[in-house]
Amino acid sequence: MQERLLVESTGRDPECVLRGVAGIVIVGVLLGLAFNQLGRMGSPPRGMAWIAERKTELPSLEGLGGAQERGGAPAANLDDPLGGVVAAGEDGSLPEVPDLGQPLRVDVSTVKRFYDAGAAMIVDARDAEDYAQGHIPGALNLPSEQALSDPARLEALDPGGRPIIVYCGGGACEASMHIAEALIYQAGKRRVLVYEGGWPEWVAQGYPGKTGAER
Amino acid sequence: MSALLRHPVLIRAAQIAIGLLMAWAALAKLSDLPAFAQQIHNFRIYPFFEFGENLAAMVLPWIEILAALSLILGVRPRAGSVVSAALLGVFTLAVVAALARGLNVECGCFGTASGSRVGLAKVLENLGMLALALIGCQRACSEPPGERRAVASPREVSTES
Numbered sequence: 001m002q003e004r005l006l007v008e009s010t011g012r013d014p015e016c017v018l019r020g021v022a023g024i025v026i027v028g029v030l031l032g033l034a035f036n037q038l039g040r041m042g043s044p045p046r047g048m049a050w051i052a053e054r055k056t057e058l059p060s061l062e063g064l065g066g067a068q069e070r071g072g073a074p075a076a077n078l079d080d081p082l083g084g085v086v087a088a089g090e091d092g093s094l095p096e097v098p099d100l101g102q103p104l105r106v107d108v109s110t111v112k113r114f115y116d117a118g119a120a121m122i123v124d125a126r127d128a129e130d131y132a133q134g135h136i137p138g139a140l141n142l143p144s145e146q147a148l149s150d151p152a153r154l155e156a157l158d159p160g161g162r163p164i165i166v167y168c169g170g171g172a173c174e175a176s177m178h179i180a181e182a183l184i185y186q187a188g189k190r191r192v193l194v195y196e197g198g199w200p201e202w203v204a205q206g207y208p209g210k211t212g213a214e215r
Numbered sequence: 216m217s218a219l220l221r222h223p224v225l226i227r228a229a230q231i232a233i234g235l236l237m238a239w240a241a242l243a244k245l246s247d248l249p250a251f252a253q254q255i256h257n258f259r260i261y262p263f264f265e266f267g268e269n270l271a272a273m274v275l276p277w278i279e280i281l282a283a284l285s286l287i288l289g290v291r292p293r294a295g296s297v298v299s300a301a302l303l304g305v306f307t308l309a310v311v312a313a314l315a316r317g318l319n320v321e322c323g324c325f326g327t328a329s330g331s332r333v334g335l336a337k338v339l340e341n342l343g344m345l346a347l348a349l350i351g352c353q354r355a356c357s358e359p360p361g362e363r364r365a366v367a368s369p370r371e372v373s374t375e376s
Contacts, residue, residue, distance in 0.1 A: 013354065020294025024285060028278030036248070036273045048249060048269045 094119055097163040097191045103180035106193040108201050111165055115207075121159035125168040125175035126199070128213060136167070136202055137210040144168070144175035147182065154179075154187035163191040170198030221353050227289075230351040233299050234286025236344060241279035243325045248272050254323030258309050259316075278302070286351065296351035303348055307341040314338070 033050075040047030094113055097104070106114075114120035115136065122139040124131050131141040140157075147153055157164070164183060168175040176194050183189040203209060219225065244251045252272035278298065285295030306324060313333045322333050324341070 017291070017293045017297060020285070020291035021297050023291075024281045024294060024298050025278055028281045029274045031281075032274030032277040035277065048252060048273065050270055050273075051266050 097193065099190045101184065103166075103177065103184060103192050103194045106165060106195050108195070108197050108205055108207075111167075111195050111202070112205070112207055114163070114165060120162050120193070121157070121164045123157075123164060123166045123179060124199070125166055125179040126173075130169065130199075132211065132213045134199065134203065134209045134211050136199070137208055139167075141214040142179055144178050147179055151182070151186050154183055154189070157183070157187070157189065159189070163193055164189060165193045165195050167195040167198045167202070170196065170200040173198060220350060226351060226353055227292075229347045230286045230289070230292045230296055233344060233347045233351055234283045234292075234295065236347075237279045237299055237302075238283035238287065240325050241276040241283060244272075244276040244279075244323070248276075251276070251323055257323075258313050260309065260312070275302070293352055293354070296348050300345060300348035300352055303341055303345040307338060307345060310337050310341060 036047040036050075038047070094117060095110065111120075111122075115122065115138075118138075122136050124135045124139040124141050125144045125147070126135075126141075127143045127145075128141060131139075131143075135141070142153070164180075166176040166180045166183070176196070176198065180192045180194045183192045199209075249272075252269050255268045255271055279302065282295040282298040282302070284290070286292050286299065310322065310333045314335070322337050324337070
């Protein structure tokens with residue numbers, strides 16, 4: 001009898017495990033959908049659309065508004081101080097940066113592609129001391145306080161037809177946003193991108209850096 | 216060696232270890248789901264998956280959390296191990312596929328916090344965790360071989376009844 005019980009126990013075991021697996025998967029899916037739905041009903045809404053938007057439908061605006069699209073908001077939300085996200089194309093090519101008359105966000109991998117290709121002017125909006133301790137090679141140093149009080153310096157920037165990428169210290173740093181707005185609204189520059197991750201994210205990715213003051 | 220790998224203490228330790236790792240990974244992903252969805256997108260698993268990116272980002276962390284709880288608390292831990300092994304298998308395949316296509320993307324394995332990128336180290340890390348999960352999938356080696364052989368013989372079952 002004892003042997004029979006053991007045999008039955010062993011025989012039912014895979015079935016028991018499968019039931020457990022099915023339970024974990026089903027409950028996990030339901031919890032995920034419910035959690036997201038609750039987030040979408042919250043204020044401000046935080047959930048995502050269930051079905052991702054097809055990101056290849058806007059080839060000339062690749063990735064524009066990607067973050068907003070995932071949240072179900074319009075692709076180009078002009079109420080957002082940073083109107084959208086510019087990301088590298090699906091095939092890894094450089095994106096066409098649209099001229100929307102306002103700064104756009106750009107992510108680290110796209111900044112790296114622009115950097116590798118030398119296809120953008122990169123501006124470091126931190127103060128000279130931080131710049132000297134480490135910056136993206138080739139970046140111009142435009143400390144925001146000095147640059148904002150000297151519009152002529154911003155107007156004199158010549159990106160040579162390339163977009164301008166502005167970064168600062170990441171996190172709560174707003175210097176890059178201030179410089180980007182000044183470049184567009186005061187100095188009349190076009191296609192200005194804000195790299196919000198900034199120097200800390202660039203370093204964390206293991207990308208190259210350079211020390212020393214601007215020559 | 217086989218008996219050692221099926222030692223109850225080793226199996227339980229593997230289950231708890233993989234449970235803690237899964238819990239960490241799940242919480243990191245839940246902290247920024249849109250970023251996780253973008254990381255899934257970056258793997259470019261087309262054309263099969265383009266519309267499932269958001270759904271996958273929504274449900275995967277919760278499945279991971281439930282598997283982790285099952286492993287850590289010891290409630291149906293073999294089921295939790297099987298789920299973890301299946302997820303790790305899929306993640307490893309995705310990383311290998313990304314590597315084979317020369318993609319330099321963020322792994323997303325532990326959310327955006329780790330910032331780790333796909334590479335050989337990530338494949339080895341995943342394989343190590345997969346091995347742990349597979350150890351946790353095993354039944355403890357407690358029954359004598361004679362009793363286990365009875366499983367393969369339905370006739371013995373019927374004669375007993």
